[in-house]
Amino acid sequence: MSSFDHPALIRMIGTHTLALRKAQPDAMQAFGKLATTAMAEGAISAKHKELMALAIGVTQHCSGCIGFHVKALRRLGCTREELDETMAVCVYMGGGPALMYASEALAAWDAFAPASPSDTSTATPAG
Secondary structure (H helix, E strand, O other): OOOOOOOHHHHHHHHHHHHHHHHHHHHHHHHHHHHHHHHHHHOOOHHHHHHHHHHHHHHHHOHHHHHHHHHHHHHHEEEHHHEEEHHHHHHHHHHHHHHHHHHHHHHHHHHHOOOOOOOOOOOOOOO
């Protein structure tokens, strides 16, 4: 099981990037615009783009990416089954190291579960 507290991790990343946003506002604004544009609904749905981004985060061993993209997937109505299938592709393409981060993504999924007791096989918007 992952030792990361993903909600706390993404809060910490947000806090620490504030200094970079102040020091390099143009670069950080450009990065934000790139992210918004790349992840916008289009020929490929926003949910499928988030699944791709999560897969890249898993195979690149990025815990922060896992936290941010799992949270977004919860908000976009991703199901646990869609997440599981995506993680299977990650393991296929990335082997054992991807399996370790796929496990972390599954733990993050649980960490971002809605507060009310409900079926975790389908996502409900997370606040």
